[in-house]
Amino acid sequence: MAEAVVEKEKTPKYDVNKLEGVEKASILLLSLTEDDAAQILKFLEPKQVQALGSAMAAMDDMTQDKITAVHTHFIDEIQNYSTIGFKSQDFVRRALTSALGEDKAAHLLDQILTGSGAKGLESLKWMDSKQVATIIRNEHPQIQTIVMSYLEPEQSAEILAQFPEKVRLDLLMRVANLEEVQPAALQELNEIMEKQFAGQAGAQAAKMGGLKSAANIMNYLDTNIEGQLMDAIRETDEEMSQQIQDLMFVFDNLIDVDDRGIQAILRETQQESLMKAIKGADEELRNKITGNMSKRAAEMLLDDLEAMGPVRLSEVEAAQKEILSIARRLADAGEVMLGGGGGEEFV
Template sequence: MAVADLTRKPTTEARPRPRKLSGPQKTAILFLCLGEKRGSSLLSRLDDQEIQEVTRAMSGLGSISSEAVEQVMSDFVEEITNGGGVVGSFSVAENMLRALLPGEQVDSILKDIRGPLKERDLWARFGALSENVIANYLKNEHEQTAAAILSNVKTDVAAKVLPLLGEEKMNQVVERMIRMEAVPQHMMAQIEESLQADVMNAGAQPTTNEQHQRMADLFNKLDRVAFDAMAPALTSSVPDSFEAIKAKMFTFEDLARLEPMDLAKVMRGMPGNTVPTALKGASQGTREAFLDSLPARSRDMLAEEMNSMGPVRRRDVSAAQALALDYARTLAEDEQIRLPMNDEEDDTVL
């Protein structure tokens, strides 16, 4: 049985398929439908190359809908429809191979399969690098190599990198990306080895921007008294870096820049007297922003509670503000609010 046999279109009209499946993927679906025992028996009729192709397809198959299965297995329509889809995974492929082949042969096949799965992580890490780092690397590469690399990263990354290559090289790379066919496996292996050696090892060191963000996160969690005490010295010794770090910091005062509805949502989630305690150590402008985001009755109650509290210890104020910031970040991570950030991309363009 040849793998290519399953690529033939059925004589009857098929339903629109959710995604285009290759011959090995269709064969893998067939084996999954038959189960381990029967699938293994059928797999034994293939040669080593075909076994490797099917195993590779099965290991990366993921979830397949019943509609897609119907298109591959038209004579199993009723059984597949009642049973739903099938799921292919590395472990399923491994179990099926071990029921059929000697252990050493299975290990050899799976070693080749595991490689590309790990390479996906390489491309994910490469795409996470700064676009300037990627562009500077591609400027020294042949246009065809650059096209192959940018075809393997996310489109939003490629869109940021291309203009940094210069107009002439960008046009040449884009043209090759448009015309590009499948890159031979040995060529992609060479490209990936070069990326690992030339870029990823060097890229393991944090960029200046990443280091500034790390320090900003650290300062956000640092006791305010300690931060204020060291600020003058840092302003004197590393003025440019310290200003860049402060621009990335998100402090309690920044909550005043939230949309009124978002700010009110943060306050509603605060326990006990957290909000009035936090506001006792805030600037007048921040207090007004908090009060203005509330309905009249709630605003009057908060103002009265603040006035009746009397003096509050600084450490209690810091703890309350830190709690409010943590809760705001949690809401932002859940996409319930949007935090104001000191980012040029957030500027308004007229």
């Protein structure tokens, strides 16, 4: 018996800290029944569901040690930080408000505490961008503007790309000039959306749109569309174009990301994409990136870069966009802090 105990103690435990948050969540969900996992997923945002779905589909090395480590970690977290059974609604309300702000938290709490599903405007977040563009294509530009401001910038950028160039310009400038939407107007828009695809969402006063919203949408546009749109805005309103440009997070802004953040981004980046991206970077940013790699990896990268022939500007810009998408995804997950233009910080 004593020998068995000794043998058990020698068995190495899996280090749960090696796993990213999305991997831990995926293992936990895969440990549940399909119905239980679905009950959890329905309360998450579309981007979170997509990230979890991808991670769950790619999960092919779920050893028992890893599963046990994740379960133990989850139980420890619950025991240390949960207020289950003691004013849990107050806890959720405060936590969500702190994390999301009053407007977003109020809407999400309404869904969680009343059991209402994603309907009205909220339903658009779960639709394909082309489908949303089709739904709002013939609506008044004011309605299109509110929808674009309401959705996540990445989805809004995909929707904007479906419109003709002149319409893109008009919509983005409307988004930049929008400040807030009154509750009655938001409720009316929800009712319009309900007529299109059934459902109704609770209306609430909300600040949306503005220069920052326009800049976020621009961040996710294809480089060619972004350039054309910025030129058109500059011709129409030079001051606005400069303000939007200042608020955009571009590749050069990576210089403001701390070393830990750069290292996290590099772990997710393919070598070929990195080579093309820094081909067009200035020396300071290039040094920042190589300085966060091992000496050998940095030397190999620089050697490969030197041996690399000329690269088309479009390929460089596409690689930079790819890395920026990784940076924003990690920022959304709270793993990286991105420094925006104008001295602002956002995650």
